[in-house]
Amino acid sequence: MIELAQVCRTFAVGTQLVRALQDVDLRIGRGEYLSLMGPSGSGKSTLLHVLGLLDRPTSGRYLLDGKDVTELGEVEAAAVRRQHIGFVFQSFHLVPRLTAARNIELPLVLAGMPPAERRERVAQQLGAFGLTDRAHHLPDQLSGGQRQRCAIARATIARPSLILADEPTGNLDRATGMDVVRVLEQLHHEGVALVVVTHDAELGRRAHRQLRMEDGRIVADTVHAAHVP
Amino acid sequence: MRLADQLGLACGSLLANRLRTALILLAMATGIAGVVLLTWLGACARNYVADQFSGLGSNLVIVLPGRNETTGGAPPPLGESARDLTIDDAYSLERSSAVKAVVPVVAGGALVAFGNREREATVMGTTAMFLPVRRIEMAWGSFLPSGDPRSAPAVCVLGRTLREELFGSKPALGEWVRVGDRRYRVIGQVASAGRSLGTDLDEMVVLPVAAAQALFDTPALFRVLVEARSNEAIPRAVADTERILRERHEGELDVTVITQQSILDTFDGILRALTLAVAGIAAISLVVAGILIMNVMVISVAQRHVEVGLLKSMGATPSVIARVFLWESVLLSLGGALAGIALGELASRIAPSFVDALQPGTPPWSVGAALGVSLLTGIGFGVEPARRAASLDPVLALQRRA
Numbered sequence: 352m353i354e355l356a357q358v359c360r361t362f363a364v365g366t367q368l369v370r371a372l373q374d375v376d377l378r379i380g381r382g383e384y385l386s387l388m389g390p391s392g393s394g395k396s397t398l399l400h401v402l403g404l405l406d407r408p409t410s411g412r413y414l415l416d417g418k419d420v421t422e423l424g425e426v427e428a429a430a431v432r433r434q435h436i437g438f439v440f441q442s443f444h445l446v447p448r449l450t451a452a453r454n455i456e457l458p459l460v461l462a463g464m465p466p467a468e469r470r471e472r473v474a475q476q477l478g479a480f481g482l483t484d485r486a487h488h489l490p491d492q493l494s495g496g497q498r499q500r501c502a503i504a505r506a507t508i509a510r511p512s513l514i515l516a517d518e519p520t521g522n523l524d525r526a527t528g529m530d531v532v533r534v535l536e537q538l539h540h541e542g543v544a545l546v547v548v549t550h551d552a553e554l555g556r557r558a559h560r561q562l563r564m565e566d567g568r569i570v571a572d573t574v575h576a577a578h579v580p
Numbered sequence: 581m582r583l584a585d586q587l588g589l590a591c592g593s594l595l596a597n598r599l600r601t602a603l604i605l606l607a608m609a610t611g612i613a614g615v616v617l618l619t620w621l622g623a624c625a626r627n628y629v630a631d632q633f634s635g636l637g638s639n640l641v642i643v644l645p646g647r648n649e650t651t652g653g654a655p656p657p658l659g660e661s662a663r664d665l666t667i668d669d670a671y672s673l674e675r676s677s678a679v680k681a682v683v684p685v686v687a688g689g690a691l692v693a694f695g696n697r698e699r700e701a702t703v704m705g706t707t708a709m710f711l712p713v714r715r716i717e718m719a720w721g722s723f724l725p726s727g728d729p730r731s732a733p734a735v736c737v738l739g740r741t742l743r744e745e746l747f748g749s750k751p752a753l754g755e756w757v758r759v760g761d762r763r764y765r766v767i768g769q770v771a772s773a774g775r776s777l778g779t780d781l782d783e784m785v786v787l788p789v790a791a792a793q794a795l796f797d798t799p800a801l802f803r804v805l806v807e808a809r810s811n812e813a814i815p816r817a818v819a820d821t822e823r824i825l826r827e828r829h830e831g832e833l834d835v836t837v838i839t840q841q842s843i844l845d846t847f848d849g850i851l852r853a854l855t856l857a858v859a860g861i862a863a864i865s866l867v868v869a870g871i872l873i874m875n876v877m878v879i880s881v882a883q884r885h886v887e888v889g890l891l892k893s894m895g896a897t898p899s900v901i902a903r904v905f906l907w908e909s910v911l912l913s914l915g916g917a918l919a920g921i922a923l924g925e926l927a928s929r930i931a932p933s934f935v936d937a938l939q940p941g942t943p944p945w946s947v948g949a950a951l952g953v954s955l956l957t958g959i960g961f962g963v964e965p966a967r968r969a970a971s972l973d974p975v976l977a978l979q980r981r982a
Binding site: 430431433462505 | 890892893
């Protein structure tokens with residue numbers, strides 16, 4: 352599904368060039384479950400942003416479903432994100448003035464779906480993520496776990512084929528974190544490709560395929576075919 | 581993204597910052613109310629002037645002696661000098677088929693006395709036709725007798741105020757009053773017609789034109805009122821008047837002929853310019869309000885970097901983000917405009933109960949203009965903040981680093 356070839360991303364910080372990604376080659380199959388680990392500044396987040404078309408490689412090529420998306424303009428990239436990609440962030444990024452239901456609805460709103468159809472999908476999604484009785488609560492009235500479930504419900508409502516999660520359990524306690532991980536893994540079982548950036552080795556080990564990054568390169572790529580979470 | 585959803589997002593953001601929104605609406609409303617009220621005052625002034633002129637009677641052409649225009653020729657005494665406008669001049673105008681009636685007018689000041697009461701009053705000499713041409717009615721008694729305008733019966737007609745001052749509650753009919761050094765018998769009182777063009781009939785004494793000429797010892801008329809047969813006949817009446825008087829004055833056009841419309845047009849032009857100037861000054865406050873909107877939107881964008889990054893990560897295009905922010909500033913300015921118009925409308929309905937010359941109700945065009953200007957303000961000052969939001973880098977925005 353995803354093919355990165357010789358992808359580099361450099362940032363200019365003052366007069367210095369920072370190589371966040373160096374010659375990254377990576378193929379991700381449909382429905383794969385990947386974890387992305389490595390020390391701070393190793394390029395995990397940058398790779399995630401490049402995969403999500405939020406950032407563009409300085410050089411190299413990115414094929415998504417066989418289509419070259421390296422040079423897409425902002426409008427086309429936005430369309431690809433809308434249709435194929437869901438983001439889950441460490442700090443949830445729920446819009447504070449919108450209720451849980453409204454937050455979950457946002458991707459459909461952006462896609463221009465009629466309100467009646469939206470309501471149905473949102474109700475389904477609230478049920479699936481155990482948030483039905485929290486539908487009309489504002490984010491600051493939800494617990495951390497509920498917030499992240501709300502964010503995941505939002506990331507998946509448009510039925511993307513790729514979920515990119517950046518430290519999804521980083522702001523949660525252990526038990527709640529596990530709860531969120533199970534929600535994400537459930538999505539994986541439903542056939543969605545899942546890329547999780549994490550510092551948590553235990554969480555990283557749950558993935559079928561584990562990538563380790565250092566200094567902008569992928570230094571290890573282990574597959575546990577028989578892994579059962 | 582659907583329009584309703586864009587508006588919904590924009591409204592939600594405005595409602596989330598109630599105090600800030602209310603203050604901006606107040607600023608905008610103040611500016612708009614100022615513009616609406618000042619244009620309304622201008623419109624009132626124009627209506628006031630128009631009313632004053634309609635009090636003169638319609639189809640009126642006024643002939644004034646002298647001409648305020650430079651002509652060539654030698655200076656007096658060799659060259660021309662303004663000739664008096666005489667009663668014969670006035671009645672010669674009846675030759676024109678466009679003229680329905682001619683009213684000579686003499687005016688001056690004199691001491692009017694009855695018994696031991698004296699008043700300095702305006703004396704107007706005219707004829708019986710003055711009454712129908714100026715559409716004035718009698719309170720009691722009769723107006724000047726019709727007949728040869730060159731005869732001077734010793735009668736007079738009083739205005740209400742003057743009669744009250746001289747006679748108090750005593751009957752005035754048939755009494756003799758002294759005007760200057762002559763005596764006239766009171767035969768009537770004109771009904772109060774209010775002011776028109778600064779002449780207040782209430783404070784006047786009206787004499788037969790020949791009597792006034794004798795009193796002031798001059799054959800010259802102050803002016804001649806000419807009533808055209810119809811509104812359409814006015815241009816012809818003007819042309820005939822000028823032609824006839826030119827003939828009578830040895831080829832020299834030494835009178836000024838004005839129509840009600842020409843005076844009205846002049847006043848209208850002046851008042852329109854004044855209204856626009858004053859509204860323009862008020863519009864400066866709209867610019868200030870616009871800058872406030874821009875300021876608030878810039879702050880709003882800065883506070884919502886993460887939200888912008890989030891929307892972008894969910895596939896919002898730059899134009900969608902720009903529109904959501906632009907709607908916010910447009911809603912602010914339009915909301916302020918509606919509040920300002922309501923405020924102006926309210927004031928323009930209350931104020932007329934205290935000031936007679938004002939008419940209630942703001943002119944519709946000023947409401948339209950206020951809406952238009954506020955819309956332009958909202959868009960004009962909203963574009964830059966919206967563009968900023970749209971051009972944010974999503975990665976940096978999500979990290980609050982942009």
